[in-house]
Amino acid sequence: MVISNKTIAAIGTDAVSEAMRQINPDVVAAYPITPQTAIVETFSQMVADGLVKTHFVAVESEHSAMSAAIGAASSGARVMTCTSSQGLAYMWELLYIASGLRLPIVMPNVNRSLSAPINIHCDHGDSMGARDTGWIQLFSENGQEAYDNTIQAARIAEHPDILLPAMVLMDGFIISHSIDRVDILEDEVVSKFVGEYKPAFSLLDAENPVSIGTFDGLYGYFFEFKRQQEEAMVNAFKVIKDVGKEFGEISGRPYDLFETVGMEDAEYAIIVLGSACGTVRHQVEEMRSRGIKIGMIKLRVFRPFPAKELAEVLSGLKAVAVFDRSDTFAGHLGGPVFLEVRSSLYDLPKRPLIVNYVYGLGGRDLSIELIDKAVGELAEIASSGQVKQLVNYLGLRE
Amino acid sequence: MTWEIKDIQKWDWKKHPAGAVIKDPGNSCQFKTGGWRTFRPIRDDKICNQCLICYVFCPDSAIIVKDEKVVGVDYNFCKGCGICAAECPVDAIEMVDESKAKKKQVE
Numbered sequence: 001m002v003i004s005n006k007t008i009a010a011i012g013t014d015a016v017s018e019a020m021r022q023i024n025p026d027v028v029a030a031y032p033i034t035p036q037t038a039i040v041e042t043f044s045q046m047v048a049d050g051l052v053k054t055h056f057v058a059v060e061s062e063h064s065a066m067s068a069a070i071g072a073a074s075s076g077a078r079v080m081t082c083t084s085s086q087g088l089a090y091m092w093e094l095l096y097i098a099s100g101l102r103l104p105i106v107m108p109n110v111n112r113s114l115s116a117p118i119n120i121h122c123d124h125g126d127s128m129g130a131r132d133t134g135w136i137q138l139f140s141e142n143g144q145e146a147y148d149n150t151i152q153a154a155r156i157a158e159h160p161d162i163l164l165p166a167m168v169l170m171d172g173f174i175i176s177h178s179i180d181r182v183d184i185l186e187d188e189v190v191s192k193f194v195g196e197y198k199p200a201f202s203l204l205d206a207e208n209p210v211s212i213g214t215f216d217g218l219y220g221y222f223f224e225f226k227r228q229q230e231e232a233m234v235n236a237f238k239v240i241k242d243v244g245k246e247f248g249e250i251s252g253r254p255y256d257l258f259e260t261v262g263m264e265d266a267e268y269a270i271i272v273l274g275s276a277c278g279t280v281r282h283q284v285e286e287m288r289s290r291g292i293k294i295g296m297i298k299l300r301v302f303r304p305f306p307a308k309e310l311a312e313v314l315s316g317l318k319a320v321a322v323f324d325r326s327d328t329f330a331g332h333l334g335g336p337v338f339l340e341v342r343s344s345l346y347d348l349p350k351r352p353l354i355v356n357y358v359y360g361l362g363g364r365d366l367s368i369e370l371i372d373k374a375v376g377e378l379a380e381i382a383s384s385g386q387v388k389q390l391v392n393y394l395g396l397r398e
Numbered sequence: 399m400t401w402e403i404k405d406i407q408k409w410d411w412k413k414h415p416a417g418a419v420i421k422d423p424g425n426s427c428q429f430k431t432g433g434w435r436t437f438r439p440i441r442d443d444k445i446c447n448q449c450l451i452c453y454v455f456c457p458d459s460a461i462i463v464k465d466e467k468v469v470g471v472d473y474n475f476c477k478g479c480g481i482c483a484a485e486c487p488v489d490a491i492e493m494v495d496e497s498k499a500k501k502k503q504v505e
């Protein structure tokens with residue numbers, strides 16, 4: 001097929017509102033919070049201008065936003081919302097309800113650090129905290145990926161083998177408020193790609209009445225339902241890959257669980273997600289041109305976590321550095337990405353050495369110098385076979 | 399379609415409808431709640447004047463009425479709240495310790 005993209009200059013939030021306009025969800029219930037505000041603002045303007053058929057519910061809090069989204073999704077609507085940081089935290093109990101009821105709500109979350117102290121800039125503490133809520137999590141490197149991921153998220157979440165809500169993550173300000181070139185698909189191409197939503201059930205279907213939100217405290221099948229959610233996550237690997245491939249066919253931009261740079265001959269590698277991937281890739285490519293055998297893995301999908309595939313790519317390496325834009329406060333155990341990667345490597349007959357770099361908390365910049373510093377230490381680990389310090393703080397005033 | 403849940407305790411985890419959605423309306427009659435009861439209402443037919451107040455007040459529709467007359471209590475659903483006994487204007491209903499009532503039944 002002929003791929004037709006229109007190239008525009010857009011800030012990340014506008015790229016996401018554009019994706020939302022093209023998806024044309026039945027209901028959007030949202031509450032503004034920095035740095036997500038521009039998404040809600042632009043989208044509600046689109047509603048006011050009649051550019052979408054969406055029913056926009058202006059709520060008084062994120063708790064209400066997710067509650068309204070759950071209500072609307074239960075009635076069989078295709079539903080989206082979006083948030084950031086404290087907003088996501090305020091949705092907490094509802095996040096579990098959305099996934100437990102198997103409602104494929106799509107939610108862009110513009111990553112911002114959690115208080116205190118109050119800080120509006122990017123880190124991944126908000127969505128990493130939600131990693132066990134049963135939501136699919138797709139990370140974006142830039143505005144283009146935020147746009148692409150939002151469109152794919154609808155397909156992934158609504159797939160009958162999955163039926164789970166999905167978060168699209170994008171770094172606050174670095175992506176959300178930076179102008180970047182974004183290739184936009186034709187409206188019809190997107191609407192054909194997402195297709196007509198056929199809900200598994202609807203509270204408004206009077207012919208087929210259902211009960212939802214049932215009480216399970218007597219017979220007790222809660223355990224069985226949780227096992228089903230886990231199975232849906234297992235199914236998600238294939239669906240995410242398939243949808244990513246199909247998206248490539250319409251856009252020229254195929255997606256996978258993660259992306260690799262120079263892993264064919266790398267001796268050591270950096271694993272990173274979000275906007276930092278751009279800076280790290282730049283540095284990795286520069287070093288490779290000087291003959292340094294370094295590779296990079298850009299993690300796109302954090303939930304489900306592609307442990308098997310990652311272990312395959314990482315096996316045979318001498319050393320791996322995992323970059324985390326949040327911490328777990330577990331006593332120098334490392335950031336969430338580090339924990340997952342480290343655990344993924346456990347079953348390898350010969351494991352690479354592994355080191356963690358926590359960086360960028362509260363929006364602290366990840367400079368090229370800092371990446372060079374980490375790579376220098378990584379090369380040292382690879383040659384000496386020794387990890388001096390398991391968890392390191394990159395860019396911290398020490 | 400009726401949702402057959404007789405052997406639900408033997409179902410494996412895959413068999414349950416996703417999201418715990420119940421697609422069969424009115425199936426609460428399959429869910430017997432009488433086991434909650436610690437006191438059992440026993441109605442004395444000789445005292446009862448058939449005013450039907452207990453029938454109106456029972457929150458679980460457990461008072462069985464036939465031809466406009468109270469004929470018994472549905473112990474599969476009576477939870478033993480005692481509202482019927484409290485509301486009965488002629489004290490025709492006595493709340494009896496469930497374990498004793500059961501024992502008596504066996505004897």
Ligand code: SF4
Pocket residue numbers: 439455456457458459460461471475476477478479480481482483
């Ligand atoms: S004890 Fe309560 S539940 Fe049982 S019959 Fe009386 S009013 Fe109904």
Ligand code: SF4
Pocket residue numbers: 441445446447448449450451452453468482485486487488489490491
């Ligand atoms: S309230 Fe008392 S008198 Fe009236 S019907 Fe019930 S048992 Fe009989």
